[in-house]
Amino acid sequence: MTLKIARRGMIDPFIVMDVMREANQLSENTKIVHLEVGQPSTPAPAKVIEAAKKLLDKDRLGYTDSLGLLQLRKRISKYYGEFYGVSVPLERMVITTGSSGAFLLAFASAFDPGDRVALTVPGYPAYRNILIALGIEPVIIETSVKERFQPTIKLLEDVGNIDGLIIASPSNPTGSMIDSERLRVLVEWCDENSVRMISDEIYHGINYVSPPTTVAKFSKSAIIINSFSKYFSMTGWRLGWMVTPQELIRPIECLAQNLFISPPTLSQYAAIASFNCINELERNVDNYRTNREILLEELPKLGFKKIAPVDGAFYIYVDVSNFTSDSTSFCQRMLQEANVAATPGVDFDPLNGKYFIRFSFAGAESDIREACKRLSAWSY
Ligand SMILES: Cc1ncc(COP(=O)(O)O)c(C=O)c1O
Structure with a gap:
């Protein structure tokens, strides 16, 4: 008997995880330098760990409200004032299971199956894969270094009617950012064209050229998504948040109640302390710098x-077309022969990714120096 498998699950793999598996296998016998994974090599801030340990001893850790722990929602709302000078009321703040959980809630609450949501390539692959799993059509906007790998009004007008637009600044994999004025223009265009903007701000705080602007400054109808995984160095704690438009709060609450019940309780309590650890977090950013x-x-x-503008995040996206038109085998050989792991661009861009690779520099400085040494002794 053959039972049906739903089309919803037939989405592309997240290739970087495959590269990581292969690198981990090789590392049984060889020291691999990991420049493939996009996660901080630092632990959670000391005060967060301390708070978690204390809580384990004294709290039973039940569910929290589906929208998240009130104290944490209040603290993040205050952070918007401190960090951006923007007022975001606590009522619009939703805590989620990583930003990944936020995408699911955002897409499911804002779009119906068959709706068209635009996103740029190269870009974070889960956007399009989650959209596909939900029956929403991803509309690919091809970008290049000419547009700094970010959407322009012209590119948006070229793709026809859309219901949503996902932007990421700084972006993964390029690190390029959208400056404040260009962001304002994009928000205005979305408002004029009844397009729901989703702004992935997960790399805010990790920027090298100019400070980031939150879309919350310009729009009350956009969904803003952020996370404790990158700047706050709490990747495995699986905690993120959303600033949601007023009209989506109740639908998001109902979805969250049914899909997750609540975000992880221990992580939520402990994360409150992360906002008192800014010096420690800034030292991490100094290391990335x-x-x-x-x-x-x-x-x-x-x-x-040929390197994309590295305005923020911890990635360098390199055009390797002078070496290859097959970035996957390029990365495989680099891993096997130089023992340096990097991610092929095909993970981020089904169109031109075969000409690009991504290095992550979230690790230790000694690893970065070692990778350079190994690569200078290697030829393709
Ligand atoms: C651009 C971007 N958004 C979202 C995520 C998901 O992060 P998390 O679910 O850990 O918050 C990542 C992870 O690498 C990312 O690069």
């Missing part, structure tokens, strides 16, 4: 000359 400088200096010497 040093790593970025090393790579921007060394990679061109190794022949990686």
Whole structure:
């Protein structure tokens, strides 16, 4: 008997996880330098760990409200004032299971099956894969270094009617950012065209050229998504948040009640302390800044000359078309022969990704230096 398997699950794999599996297998016998994974190598801030330990001893850790723990929602709402100078009322704040949980709630509450949601490639692959799983049509906007890998009004007008637009600034995999004025123009265009904007702000706080602007400054109808996984160095704690438009709060609450009941309780209590650890978190960013400088200096010497603007995040997206038109086998050989793991661009861009690879510089400075040493002794 053959039972049916739903089409919903027939989505692309997240290739970086496959690369990581292969790198982990190899590391049984060889020291691999990991420049493939996009996660901080630092632990959660000390005060967060301390708070979690204390709580384990004294609390039974039941469910919280589906919209999240009130104290944490209040604290994040205050953070918008402190960090951006923008007022976001607590009522619009929703705590989620990572930003990944936020995408599911955002897409399910804002779009119906068959709706069309635009996103740029190269871009974070889960956007399009989650949309597909929900029966929503991803509308691919092809970008290049010319537009700094970000959407323009012209590109948006070229794709026909859309119901939503996902933006990410700084972006994964390119690190490029949308400046404040361009962001305002995009928000206005969305409002004029009844397009729901989803702004992924997960890399805010990790920026090297200019501070980020939150879409919350310009719009009350956009959904803003953020997370404790990157700047706050709490990847495995699975905690994120959303600033939602007023009219979506109740639908999101009902979806969250049914899909998740509540976000992880221990993580929510502990995360409140992360806002008192800004000095420690800024030291992490200083480490990324040093790593970025090393790579921007060394990679061109190794022949990686065409590099996307690294305004923020901890990625360097490199055009390797001078070496190959098959970034997957390029990365495989780099891993096997130089023992340096990187991610092929096909993960982020089904159209041109075969010409690109992504290095993550979220690790230790010594790893970045070692990777450069190994790559200078390697040829493709
Ligand atoms: C752009 C972007 N958004 C969202 C996520 C998901 O993060 P999390 O679910 O850990 O918050 C990632 C993870 O790498 C990412 O790069």
